[in-house]
Amino acid sequence: MHCPFCRHGDSRVIDSRTSDDGLSIRRRRQCPECGGRFSTIETASLNVIKRSGAVEPFSRDKVISGVRKACQGRPVTDADLAILAQRVEEAVRQTGLSQIDANEIGLAILGPLRELDEVAYLRFASIYQAFESLEDFEASIAELRADHARARVDDAAATASD
């Protein structure tokens, strides 16, 4: 990689460390020609195939903007959304694929969003899964209710065993 200061065609790695989330490596480099120091960040390439067939690099910002509308008026902060986008990226990278369908990204969003805010989840799912009728909403809500009931039973069991 070229030195950004003098355009020399080579550089020496003087330090590398993995980011906290384990998704990238940051390398400190030094130019042997002018001594200038700079950093590079290395991540595995991850592309998204859109419904139109176009391919673009995965972007956490796009995940956030896709979810933000569903979170309108809900107690969801920008920090919550940043964490959600990070979880989505981790889930998608774990597949080990370098190209992934936009559809899969939507699927990867559903789980973390449901944990974050159930109303936002229902809104997002209704658009993403193209709910067509009240029955679709009812089925989703019934699923959430069943999970709540299971959680209560688990709580009760935990209390009983205390």
Ligand SMILES: [Zn+2]
């Ligand atoms: Zn240089």
